[in-house]
Amino acid sequence: MFRGINGINIDAKGRIVMPTRYRDRLQEESSGRVVMTIDTDERCLLLYPIQAWEVIENKLAELPSFNPQARRIQRLLIGHATEIELDNNGRILLPSILRDYAGLQKEAMLIGQGKKFELWDEAHWQERRGAWLAEEAIVNSDMLPDEVKSLSL
Numbered sequence: 001m002f003r004g005i006n007g008i009n010i011d012a013k014g015r016i017v018m019p020t021r022y023r024d025r026l027q028e029e030s031s032g033r034v035v036m037t038i039d040t041d042e043r044c045l046l047l048y049p050i051q052a053w054e055v056i057e058n059k060l061a062e063l064p065s066f067n068p069q070a071r072r073i074q075r076l077l078i079g080h081a082t083e084i085e086l087d088n089n090g091r092i093l094l095p096s097i098l099r100d101y102a103g104l105q106k107e108a109m110l111i112g113q114g115k116k117f118e119l120w121d122e123a124h125w126q127e128r129r130g131a132w133l134a135e136e137a138i139v140n141s142d143m144l145p146d147e148v149k150s151l152s153l
Contacts, residue, residue: 001115002115002117008108017090018086018110026086030051032086033083035047037098043121044118044124044125060078108121
């Protein structure tokens with residue numbers, strides 16, 4: 001499981017250095033191969049080890065092609081999916097089209113989300129996180145899904 005928030009820098013060539021604590025796991029699980037695509041709900045990128053992505057890609061490919069919403073999701077997620085390999089220094093080159101989509105500049109946030117990572121422009125992350133925290137403060141517990149209500153933290 002990938003967890004935690006990591007502030008990272010994007011160099012002049014559009015590369016990030018994967019934090020050391022994730023590199024060994026990515027090498028073991030996917031030989032350093034990852035897939036990056038867009039998030040369709042937020043202006044961020046999703047980064048999956050290759051095996052985790054292939055499961056998702058297979059499920060997406062099985063969606064009915066005559067359903068307009070399914071086709072939209074396929075076009076966006078599979079269409080933007082880019083296979084990337086960590087170099088010997090643990091760096092990942094972010095394709096410019098994906099950097100542009102997420103508004104990634106110099107400072108970014110890498111957010112562990114279990115089986116994947118999210119990559120956000122730092123300023124956008126701070127803005128969205130603030131909004132989510134404000135929303136959380138006014139959420140009525142009746143609005144929460146039953147699965148969340150049953151959690152004990």
